[in-house]
Amino acid sequence: MTESNTNRVNTKVLADFKVGVDNVIFSVDTKQNRLLVLLSKRKEEPFQGYWGLPGTLVRQGESLEQAAYRILAEKIRVKNLYLEQLYTFAGPNRDPRESPHSFGVRYLSVSYFALVRFEEAELIPEPSNNITWYMIEKVPQLAFDHHQILQYGYQRLRNKLEYSPIAFEVLPELFTLSDLYQFYETILGNNFSDYSNFRNRLLKLGFLLDMGIKVTRGAGRPASLYRFDPVAFAPLKDKPMVFI
Missing domain, CATH: 3.90.79.10 (Nucleoside Triphosphate Pyrophosphohydrolase)
Known part of the structure; x- marks a missing residue:
């Protein structure tokens, strides 16, 4: 052959x-x-x-x-x-x-x-x-x-x-916006977003609930604790969007 x-x-x-x-x-x-x-x-x-x-x-x-x-x-x-x-x-x-x-x-x-x-x-x-x-x-x-x-x-x-909201499956149930920002920054790098823009964008999306609880860490001002709301996020799940 x-x-x-x-x-x-x-x-x-x-x-x-x-x-x-x-x-x-x-x-x-x-x-x-x-x-x-x-x-x-x-x-x-x-x-x-x-x-x-x-x-x-x-x-x-x-x-x-x-x-x-x-x-x-x-x-x-x-x-x-x-x-x-x-x-x-x-x-x-x-x-x-x-x-x-x-x-x-x-x-x-x-x-x-x-x-x-x-x-x-x-x-x-x-x-x-x-x-x-x-x-x-x-x-x-x-x-x-x-x-x-x-x-x-x-x-x-x-x-x-x-x-996508994968960060909220890893973070504690309650977190500050600074905790969330540091999580993203560790993965994406120091210059991925200005903190103020990051904060404002996520709050406008409407799926972070302010729990009305303040925590103090170090010498800074007290920070609010938030929780991810999957119900509020559900209508956005299949829509094109950018978190950051």
């Missing part, structure tokens, strides 16, 4: 996939103005000793979302978090265990991104969990295509903050 005939036959062979889930877990440290990502050091080949995103192969009878939550529960304890499916990375030869000259197992990754607050996310101290937080600007070389997955997740996070 000629090479051209071989290629023609090979294109009809169905791929045999193993499905993995990789989590891009971001934490927001507003006290030190740091955006962090959780990395796990691999204990086996391929890429033994490299840092990578916490991941797993999907188990029998387990949904993708269940696998994503399982990884979260094995790595951190946290009360408030946001989790969303990110993208499927399935290019051929993305995993060294695949052979370009055979028709063995292909490995695809369905990625998720999660958002938590650093101060309430507790790493689970188990010997098998070699995990740590890395500042987003200081991430080392990662295993597989995890750097690409991380960058995709980082861009999705920044975009979501601009048009």
Whole structure:
């Protein structure tokens, strides 16, 4: 059989996939103005000793979302978090265990991104969990295509903050506008918006309720506590809008 005939036959062979889930877990440290990502050091080949995103192969009878939550529960304890499916990375030869000259197992990754607050996310101290937080600007070389997955997740996070209320799923139920501004600033950078414009825009949208409670922090003036009102936000949910 000629090479051209071989290629023609090979294109009809169905791929045999193993499905993995990789989590891009971001934490927001507003006290030190740091955006962090959780990395796990691999204990086996391929890429033994490299840092990578916490991941797993999907188990029998387990949904993708269940696998994503399982990884979260094995790595951190946290009360408030946001989790969303990110993208499927399935290019051929993305995993060294695949052979370009055979028709063995292909490995695809369905990625998720999660958002938590650093101060309430507790790493689970188990010997098998070699995990740590890395500042987003200081991430080392990662295993597989995890750097690409991380960058995709980082861009999705920044975009979501601009048009959706994901911050309120991570913040405490009651917060000041300064707390909210610092949360956005940590992720988007110091020059993302003037505080006065940020404050006025969000209050005009009408889904932040002033609870009539004042708190004093440091030497500044007392600040009002607010709560996100999902009922007031519901009519705006499907409308094009920009938070900031």
